[in-house]
Amino acid sequence: MNWLSHLIFPRNKFGHLALLAIIFVAGAYADQPKRAVMRAYFQEAYGQQVFRCDNAMREHFIAKSQAAADPTEISANALHQAEIGLIDCHEYDVYRKSLLSLGLEESDLSIMGLKAIEARGADIQQLVRVHEIRY
Numbered sequence: 001m002n003w004l005s006h007l008i009f010p011r012n013k014f015g016h017l018a019l020l021a022i023i024f025v026a027g028a029y030a031d032q033p034k035r036a037v038m039r040a041y042f043q044e045a046y047g048q049q050v051f052r053c054d055n056a057m058r059e060h061f062i063a064k065s066q067a068a069a070d071p072t073e074i075s076a077n078a079l080h081q082a083e084i085g086l087i088d089c090h091e092y093d094v095y096r097k098s099l100l101s102l103g104l105e106e107s108d109l110s111i112m113g114l115k116a117i118e119a120r121g122a123d124i125q126q127l128v129r130v131h132e133i134r135y
Contacts, residue, residue: 035105038099039104039111039112042104042112043112043115043116046095046099046109046112046113046116047113047115047119048116049088049091049092049095049096050092050117051116051120052088052091052092053089053091053093055085055088056082056086056087056088057089059082059085060079060085060086062082063075063078063081063082064079064082067079
């Protein structure tokens with residue numbers, strides 16, 4: 001018999017324990033490769049959803065602040081348009097929940113969000129300059 005047959009059909013108590021340990025370890029980490037592949041596959045689309053929602057929330061905050069400071073028809077229309085833009089946050093939330101239902105975890109989505117921010121670091125600096133909230 002070769003080493004594989006000894007592993008599959010152990011002849012002593014130690015062999016049985018070794019086989020159980022291997023099965024346990026394989027079972028405990030079997031989900032990790034699947035989640036890693038899913039993170040890589042959905043990374044770009046998830047990053048886009050994160051940025052769309054972030055921009056929509058920022059635009060809404062700015063429009064709401066302007067409408068409160070200067071309640072005109074123009075600022076009211078801008079606020080209404082910004083509220084419609086919050087649909088991007090709804091789409092982000094639906095996408096996020098679909099990824100969770102596929103087996104990704106909150107920690108996976110956090111990692112993906114951080115990677116999206118890192119990948120677009122230069123874009124973020126430009127967004128900050130353009131959308132910075134000034135009081």
